[in-house]
Amino acid sequence: MSLEALGWNGQWQAKFELVAANGLVPARVVGEHRSHYRVATEAAEVSAGTTGRLRNTVALRSDLPGVGDFVALNLSQGDSPSTIEVVLPRTSALIRKASGTSDPQLLAANIDVVLIVTALGGDFNLQRMKRYLALVQQSGATPVIVVNKSDLKNDVVGATGQIEGIASDVPVHVISARARETIDVLEQYLTGNRTVALLGSSGVGKSTLTNQLLGRNAQATQEVRGYDGRGRHTTTHRQLLVRTQGGAVVDTPGLRGLELWNAAEADVNGFDDIEQLALQCRFSNCQHRTEPDCAVRSAVERGDVDGVRLAEYINSRIARNRSSW
Ligand SMILES: Nc1nc2c(ncn2[C@@H]2O[C@H](COP(=O)(O)OP(=O)(O)O)[C@@H](O)[C@H]2O)c(=O)[nH]1
Ligand SMILES: [Mg+2]
Ligand SMILES: [Zn+2]
Structure with a gap:
């Protein structure tokens, strides 16, 4: 898998050449774990840490590397692990201002399009939709609204009408993630090796849709518990998933904190x-x-x-x- 399939292009190359010292290689952060990152270089996917210098120079926690970041990497030599030396300036940053703290949290970087996923049925909530929209509009990414579970035969027209009332300039697509043919309309957002992130409450079908967009079962999905219509949180760490046909998808865990915003x-x-x-x-x-x-x-x-x-x-x-x- 080449870096180009992950969105690397001439503009990133130029940014890289401005900051990268000799010997560093370009890479994209594809996974964020408690103790390390997974990064994809042109040649391979490797584990990497950060340097003390990087950690000491960032002003905010959200300036540290996160999923989607393009970075300059010092590749492992012998026993020393690979390290992220520089985070290239982002084109967009999905940032959650965690409730109760002033420390913002980076959800994903360099996202081109955010699919704000909602579902017909118990989850539909216009106020929450406004919060997601605000978050995306502040990020620099382009918002697109996806209304999932159209097969449940709820009031599709009423729901889309309400959404258009709060976001008249944002495209709205009504789909069923369980029916492949209804999601073809979303392919337009992944052309040109773009990166799409899925945002939305737990249980709306983000992981199901992610698997459809990838054409493989990369993400675990969860059967909805009957009593509240919500799924459990099965997506444990943030990950950027590469499509063999080009482009990448970031499936985010349900954002409890976002729902707890005051x-x-x-x-x-x-x-x-x-x-x-x-x-x-x-x-x-x-x-x-x-x-x-x-x-x-x-x-x-x-x-x-x-x-x-x-x-x-x-x-x-x-x-x-x-x-x-
Ligand atoms: N009826 C119906 N169920 C769906 C659809 N998409 C997802 N689901 C179900 O909704 C539940 C939660 O899906 P999941 O992808 O895990 O949601 P996530 O928490 O947003 O990642 C699972 O039982 C899915 O099978 C759909 O289009 N129609
Ligand atoms: Mg999920
Ligand atoms: Zn006034």
Whole structure:
């Protein structure tokens, strides 16, 4: 498997040549374990550690290597293990701000497209979808929404309509990961050796879909427990899986922490467009109700912002203020 199939190209080569000292080789991080990484070079997949120098120079934990990173590797010689010397500047970074700590966590780097997977049935939750969207929009990757389990014959039209209401510019695909022919529409996101990550709650079918995209059973899937419609967490460590037909897939474990984000913070993240407009209101403490020169209400009047969303936003701010009293 060549590095090119993993997304290496002239731009990465140029970045590599800027930073890499003699003797280092390019590689991509394909697995992250507790004590070591798995990295793919042009020639082979090897285990690697990090150097003390790298660990000491990063400002944030999320600057350390993670799955998807392209790196400059010092290949093992004799007894000394291979080490990651430099992390090449990322094109995107999926970062979770872990709740309760200020230390951000890198989920995956250099992702081209994130498939935000949701499922019809018990899991469908528009608020959570907004949080995932906010996370992806901040990452630099392109979001695509995948509504899975269409075979369950729930209200597909109603669900996609609701999604389009919160993300009119994001493509929405309704599929069944159990029916291969319905997922062909996702191939377009993997052309050109691109990297796709799957994000979504446990049980929505990410691992099932990953296996379909790979054409092999690389990921364990889990039968859903009856009583709450949720799967158990079977994806234990993050991994970048290479397709023989080119391109790569990152299946993330269900993000419990993301679901535990404090609601106020999450709501604000889901209303980035309104927050952005609010910067142009005449009064910096504008409540977007009756104040003159309110940029947010003007946007609602123009039809650029849905009035119901503005109401939700105002409510979420009231709830937030209350919880900080
Ligand atoms: N009915 C139906 N079940 C599915 C579909 N996709 C996945 N599942 C099932 O949903 C459960 C959870 O799937 P899994 O891929 O492990 O979800 P993950 O936790 O998101 O990785 C498994 O029992 C799958 O067989 C689908 O399209 N339709
Ligand atoms: Mg899974
Ligand atoms: Zn205003």
